[in-house]
Amino acid sequence: MPSTYQYYRPISLLFHLGKLLFQVIISKMKSHFEVINSNQYAYQQKISTTDAILQLMDDWTFVLESDTNVKLIQNACLDFSQAFYRMLHPILIAKMNSLGLYTNAIALVEGFLESRQQCVKYCDQFSEYKPINVGAPQGTKLGPILWLIHVNDLEAYDCDTKCIKYAGDDTTFYKPIVDPSTENISDAILLAKTWSEQNNMILNSSKTVILNVAFTAKPAMYLDVTYGDDDISLFFPTMQQDN
Numbered sequence: 001m002p003s004t005y006q007y008y009r010p011i012s013l014l015f016h017l018g019k020l021l022f023q024v025i026i027s028k029m030k031s032h033f034e035v036i037n038s039n040q041y042a043y044q045q046k047i048s049t050t051d052a053i054l055q056l057m058d059d060w061t062f063v064l065e066s067d068t069n070v071k072l073i074q075n076a077c078l079d080f081s082q083a084f085y086r087m088l089h090p091i092l093i094a095k096m097n098s099l100g101l102y103t104n105a106i107a108l109v110e111g112f113l114e115s116r117q118q119c120v121k122y123c124d125q126f127s128e129y130k131p132i133n134v135g136a137p138q139g140t141k142l143g144p145i146l147w148l149i150h151v152n153d154l155e156a157y158d159c160d161t162k163c164i165k166y167a168g169d170d171t172t173f174y175k176p177i178v179d180p181s182t183e184n185i186s187d188a189i190l191l192a193k194t195w196s197e198q199n200n201m202i203l204n205s206s207k208t209v210i211l212n213v214a215f216t217a218k219p220a221m222y223l224d225v226t227y228g229d230d231d232i233s234l235f236f237p238t239m240q241q242d243n
Contacts, residue, residue, distance in 0.1 A: 022142045025108045029145065035099045036148050037155065042167035043144040052166050056174070059162065060213050063176045072214035074185045075174040078192050079207035083169035084147060085135040088200045089113045092136075092150050099149065109146065113137075134200070154195050161188050185210065 036044075041052035060073045089110075096106045116132040136143040136150075144167075151168025161175040173188035189208070196203045 021108070021112070022140060025105060025112070025142060026145065029101060029105050035101075035152065037152055037165075039163055040148060040152070040165045040168075042165070043148055049166055052164050056164055056172065059174070064213075064215055067176065069178050070176040071180055071216075072177050072212050073174055074177050074183075075172050075211040075213065076185045076189050076192070077209045077211055078171045078173070078189070079204040080169040080171075080196060081202040081204040083151075083167075083201055084143075086200050086202070087135055087147065087150050089133065091199055092146060095149055095153065099152070109142075112142070150199070154192065156188055157191065158187060161185070163188075 041047050041049065041055075056075075063070055063073060092113075093106060093110050096109065116137075117129040118132055119129045120127040136146045147167065151165065151171075154163070154165065154168055154171060156163040156173055158175070161173055163171065163173050165171045171192065173185060173192070175183075175185050175188065177183045189203075193203050195201070
């Protein structure tokens with residue numbers, strides 16, 4: 001049982017006709033699902049968190065084994081606070097248009113999201129209905145798809161930096177580091193912070209961690225990453241190379 005009201009989450013309970021409407025919207029959008037980037041591992045058929053972790057480890061190992069100049073792989077493991085519940089509908093609709101989704105499908109989504117209301121029931125008492133102006137409906141098949149579209153443009157724009165996403169509120173940027181005294185992953189964190197500000201998200205610095213991966217027993221420990229007034233915590237595990 002959640003201890004404070006902030007941890008309670010709204011769940012959309014739909015009647016059967018509403019569920020059929022979801023299937024219509026999803027079927028209209030299916031032909032465009034390839035717009036979701038291949039580095040997205042959430043809500044995809046036959047892939048999971050295990051696949052995301054294996055892909056990360058494979059990329060780390062390949063770079064560290066193939067390039068002797070690389071000292072370590074630095075990862076920025078990001079966390080966005082209450083991401084699903086901060087998604088602004090106008091931003092989502094604009095992104096759907098930019099991806100070239102069917103106009104009719106976008107209109108159905110827009111009609112479904114607008115003028116939504118919710119109330120709270122406690123025992124036999126109901127609160128007043130309040131409008132819902134943000135967020136993807138939870139407990140529906142459509143909500144995760146809309147979220148994937150919303151976070152699809154959260155990407156690394158540096159050719160040396162890669163990105164793996166699970167949903168988007170759990171995103172990892174990673175970059176090979178040749179000279180730890182002059183290089184770090186801070187640009188990717190700043191990019192993510194800018195994206196979050198533009199998309200009504202909050203980058204949670206207390207849960208964002210810098211992860212250094214290296215074959216050496218003692219990777220460089222003096223890297224530090226900050227943005228604004230927030231410090232990112234540092235964690236330094238090692239990968240042991242088989243002899």
